[in-house]
Amino acid sequence: MTQHSIHPVHDLIGVGFGPSNLALAIALEELAQRHGKALNSLFIEKQQHYRWHGDTLASQSELQISFLKDLVSMRNPTSPYSFVNYLKQHDRLVDFINLGTFYPCRMEYNDYLRWVGEQFAEQSAFGEEILRIEPERASNGSIEQLRLVSRDAQGREHARYTRSVVVSTGGTPKVPELFKPFKDDARVFHHSRYLSGVEQLQLAQGRALRIAIIGSGQSAAEAFIDLHDSFPAVKVDMIVRGSALKPADDTPFVNEVFAPFYTDLVFSKPPQERASHIQEYHNTNYSVVDQGLIERIYAVLYRQKVARQFRHAVMCRQQVEAVTDAGEGIELSLRDLTLGTQQTRRYDAVILATGYERSSHRQLLAPLEPLLHNYEVDRDYRALAVPELKAAVFLQGFCEASHGLSDTLLSVLPVRSEEIGQALYRALGKAAPASETLRAAANA
Ligand SMILES: Cc1cc2nc3c(=O)[nH]c(=O)nc-3n(C[C@H](O)[C@H](O)[C@H](O)COP(=O)(O)OP(=O)(O)OC[C@H]3O[C@@H](n4cnc5c(N)ncnc54)[C@H](O)[C@@H]3O)c2cc1C
Ligand SMILES: NC(=O)c1ccc[n+]([C@@H]2O[C@H](COP(=O)([O-])OP(=O)(O)OC[C@H]3O[C@@H](n4cnc5c(N)ncnc54)[C@H](OP(=O)(O)O)[C@@H]3O)[C@@H](O)[C@H]2O)c1
Incomplete structure (x- = not known):
């Protein structure tokens, strides 16, 4: 039975706390400083103890992307959440340099992700699986809030309320x-x-x-x-x-399809051209x-x-x-x-x-399906919806068809998370006027 525990209405609930939502948590912390307001966010992760594809972490397995494409460095190389700072904090920076590689083993990257996650402990709940995301209809018919139903390790169901959701639940075997x-x-x-x-x-x-x-x-x-x-x-x-x-194919010219600017290029094309582009570069991934x-x-x-x-x-x-x-x-x-x-x-x-497969968002959002346009998103990853759905729904990792091959990977996380973060501030009406934002950025 669902427990109606008293919870505040969140500005944002992130579903899943893998790399996509970790990157978002970092971006939101930076945006809070720039806008002078923090969002009331919570990230919910079904694993009790976070592991990054943990059951595949064979000892020889290496990251397939440069460590410089960590959760934040491409946007803000001075961030304390960089992989380089993780190495420094763990007293391995010199040894890592001596390794002479861009590709740490996945066990180490898993530890990096866990280290970042620990720093957002107050904004996260582990060991709870979101089961469904439902509309909360007001008496005038508009939907300003969503109801997220989760199940904890003891099998108890919980309901939480939020003005926006970012679904980042990854692939399904x-x-x-x-x-x-x-x-x-x-x-x-x-x-x-x-x-x-x-x-x-x-x-x-x-x-x-x-x-x-x-x-x-x-x-x-x-x-x-x-x-x-x-x-x-x-x-x-x-x-x-x-x-x-x-x-x-990870040769340098081809690898540009994973550069942030490429997202604009893919998104600007009509659906057929996007599909043939993805087919052309299928052998990169x-x-x-x-x-x-x-x-x-x-x-x-x-x-x-x-x-x-x-x-x-x-x-x-x-x-x-x-x-x-x-x-x-x-x-x-x-x-x-x-x-x-x-x-x-x-x-x-x-x-x-x-x-x-990339289908878990469809199961979670099934109660909202009649209000959405077949899970299509705008450039900022917000799901297109009928006007009465005011609560914002964002997708990460389910937009390959519109945003290109980097969508399921680590490639553009620092840039995508900032784009979603900015869109969240706008959707929630919390964005500071542009002039104030610029001033705050200059003073930061
Ligand atoms: C074995 C493997 C290795 C990979 N290596 C690389 C690599 O080296 N480089 C690269 O760029 N990409 C790699 N990838 C691609 C991978 O998709 C990304 O690296 C990255 O994990 C995407 O992050 P994400 O947060 O979107 O999804 P995920 O990492 O899949 O995270 C989703 C999280 O959501 C949680 N979750 C799922 N459903 C729910 C729910 N209902 N309620 C609450 N929580 C939920 C999951 O437990 C998980 O922690 C790899 C993929 C695999 C399978
Ligand atoms: N070290 C790492 O960083 C690491 C480790 C593992 C995975 N990954 C990443 O994880 C993602 C997925 O990789 P993946 O290897 O798991 O999957 P994948 O690249 O999608 O490959 C799936 C394979 O399964 C085959 N297949 C699918 N359905 C089949 C069927 N019905 N019968 C027979 N064969 C079938 C496909 O064959 P066809 O080619 O014939 O379709 C393909 O060879 C990639 O992004 C990859 O880079 C990274």
Whole structure:
């Protein structure tokens, strides 16, 4: 039953406290100084203890973006929330410089994000999952407030009220239809549950299991190398629909599609041109692997040939056509997409490195759906809505189709969070006149 605990009406509730809303919390703190007014904001995170894609944090995994694209530096390199300041505070700045890399390991970046989050403890609630976002209709029909219903770790429901919401709930693991009947089977799991899934398989006890990895993106490649490095008895087949493992294009000219100015460029185009742009640069992010990792996988396979001991395989052009529980294992029927031939292979476990969907905002905002324009947003990420919906709804991470490929990534967080922050001040009628803002900025 929903507990109607007495809560203030917030100016803003942020749903999820991952990188997108962490960046927003920092931007709002700066804007509060500039506008001379702080928003009454709260960020709600379903994890009890924050971890950044925590169940995928294999020890070798590295950030795929320069640390200079942290939560704030591109907007304000003097911010105390920079990655460089995190290093300084943890007495590792010199050692990090000695590493000579732009790409810290993801475990360290996870720790950086947690360190930033701790500094906003008073504006955050952990261990509560938002279940739905509902309109609160006033007697004149207009909707000035939203009601957010959450569930805590004890299963109790809570209601909170807010004048605006920023939904930043990230991706949802994509499970292909054929594997859906195995959702409660510990032998089949999505890569988002990699570490706990592997632990349940008890590989550390030297079990000689055969494991299939489905997919050929960064997640699949990281799982392959981690299983190879960590569990010498395990045999892995990477099952790939495409014709080869392909490298992520991160060359400098192409990388400009992740620059802040590119958002304007994409947004200014008609929908068809936006879609073809995203398709053209798909290989910067999706179904691709960091080149160094591809080379490591190739070297592993080559050494097998030299030793004539064939432990792993990368099987390209293979379509999974059926999945059967064969008692002793999971049987995959595979069709060779070039030859048309069929084979059945039995595995002890299957890891689905099959990517992510971006749909959680639709579930949360379903009660508002009749008031929205199919979740389309304006340039400042505010959902387009009918005039009676006065409460502002913003989306982060669900706007790739209109704002470009950086939308699901870390690439433009410092700039996007400022854009949303400014739009929030305007929507809530709290923006200081331009002249005052300029004066405050000059004095800051
Ligand atoms: C394994 C992996 C590695 C990645 N590495 C990189 C990288 O190196 N560089 C890069 O640019 N991008 C990377 N990405 C892309 C990733 O989307 C971004 O890095 C980043 O996590 C996006 O931040 P976010 O806050 O929008 O979403 P998320 O990080 O997904 O955060 C969403 C948060 O919302 C919480 N949440 C979800 N639903 C609810 C709810 N109903 N109520 C309350 N809380 C909720 C979640 O627990 C989570 O903490 C990676 C993605 C994955 C899966
Ligand atoms: N170290 C890191 O920073 C790190 C680690 C992991 C992930 N990431 C990021 O996370 C994001 C997602 O990467 P990801 O590797 O998880 O996903 P992804 O790039 O979307 O790749 C998904 C893979 O699954 C395959 N696939 C999807 N549905 C399938 C089906 N029904 N049958 C067979 N194969 C199927 C796809 O094949 P097709 O190509 O044939 O469609 C593709 O190879 C990216 O931004 C990536 O950079 C980063």
